[in-house]
Amino acid sequence: MSMTITEKILAAHAGRERVEPGELITARVDIALANDITAPIAIKKFRESGATQVFDKNFIALVPDHFAPNKDIESAEQCKLLREFAREQDLTHYFEVGEMGVEHALLPEQGIVVPGDLVIGADSHTCTYGGLGAFSTGMGSTDLAAAFITGETWLKVPESMKFVFKGKRNRWVGGKDLILHTIGDIGVDGALYRAMEFTGEVIESLPMEQRLTMANMAIEAGGKNGIIAPDSITEEYTTGRARRKPVFYASDPDAAYCDVREYDCTALQPQVAFPHLPENVHDVREAANISVDQVVVGSCTNGRLSDLREAAMVLRGKKVAPYVRMIVIPATQKIYRDAMKEGLLEIFIEAGAAVSTPTCGPCLGGYMGILAKGERAVATTNRNFVGRMGHPESEVYLSNPAVAAASAVTGKITHPEEVV
Secondary structure, X not given: OOOOHHHHHHHHHHOOOOOOOOOEEEEEOOEEEEEOOOHHHHHHHHHHOOOOOOOOOOOEEEEOXXXXXXXXXXXXXXXXXXXXXXXXXXXXXXXXXXXXXXXXHHHHHOOOOOOOOEEEEOXXXXXXXXXXXXXXXXXXXXXXXXXXXXXXXXXXXXXXXXXXEEOOOOOOOXXXXXXXXXXXXXXXXXXXXXXXXXXXXXXXXXXXXXXXXXXXXXXXXXXXXXXOOOOHHHHXXXXXXXXXXXOOOOOOOOOOOOEEEEEEOOOOOOEEEOOOOOOOEEEHXXXXXXXXXXXXXXXXXXXXXXXXXXXXXXXXXXXXXXXXXXXXXXXXXXXXXXXXXXXXXXXHHHHOOEEOOOOOHHHHOOOOOOEOOOOEEEEOXXXXXXXXOXXXXXXXXXXXXXXXXXXXXXXXOOOHHHOO
C-alpha cells in the first residue's frame, strides 16, 4: 500500500485510498490558473460550452503577466478579456496591473497555493508549486475551461523518479544550479510524464524560494511535476500566509520509483545552460570569455527577493560593462517594494541596470528585452530555445542570478567569485 508523495496527493483528490502509475483518474482541483495568453482561449471554450457560471469563484486565478502592462493593442485586448471575465464571474483571485506579479511567484507569496494542493494551470511552469509540496502541472486551455466548469480534471498517474542531493552546497550554488545539473544529466526528455521528487540533505537545507526554482524547471526535463516534501521550512513559509489549511504529505519509505539518481553536490560549481537546450549544461568556468550583450535577472524561475539580493551582492559598488544591457525584473509588486526598502533597486540603478515593473516580458521573447540578430544574453529564465528571446539567430545562456550579475559587470560569462 506504499505510495509516493505525488501518488498520495492524487489519491486524496480522486477520493481514493490509493492510485498506481498509469491509472487514469478524475481529480478535484484546488486552484486553476491562467494568464493573458492562455486564459482568453479557456474563456472562449467556456462560453462555447454553454456554461454561464464557474464552478467556484474562489478556486480560479487569472494573472495578466506575460504581455502586461499592455505591450500593444493585441495584448490590451487579451488583458481586457480577462478583466471582463473576472468582473462577470466575481473571481476572488484576479490581479490587475499594480498588484499583479509573475503568476508562479505571486500565488505562493499570496498563500493562494498551499502544501497538499492539486493545482492545474494553462502555463507549463505551473509545476513550480511542487516546491511547496503540492501536485501542480500545466495543461491546455481547453482542459482548463473544463475545470472552470466542473472543478475537476483528468490525469494519468505518473511514475515517480527520485533525485537525492548529498553533500553541501558551495557559496554560489543554489536551486537553479541543482536543477540545471539534473537536466544536464537526464536530458530534456529524461523525466517525460514522470514526477520528479527532490530529496536529500541538500534539499532539506534549501530555502523555500530555491525549492520553487527547482520545481519550476521540472518541465524542462519533460516532467509532469516536480515536488519536494514539505517540512519545517515549508511550515515557516506558509504560516501567516496560507489562505487554506495546508496538508503535509510525504512518500512512504518503501515507495516504488522507476529511477533513483544521486548527486554529490560538494564539488558542484555554478552551472550554465548553453544554447539551444536546457540540457546543454556546463560548469560556469567552461563559459569563460563568452561575451554577452544583455543580462536579464527575473522571471518565475529567479525573480524573487533572494534572487535580487544575490544579484545586488555581486553588483554593489560596480558598473555594468560598456555596451551591455542589464534588465532587472522583480517578480511581484511586494518583491519590488521590499527590494526598494532594502536599497537593492538603488544598487541596480547605480550600476547602470534598468529596473522593470513585474512582467514575464523578455523570458518568452515578449518585450522588455528582445534580442537582435547575433546578440547573446545571459538570463535567469528557464528556456533557451532557438528564438526564445528574440531573433532566431540570437543566443540565450541560462544561469543563476549571481552569475548573471557577474557577467553584466565583466561583459562576458563569469564566475561570481571573480567579481566579488
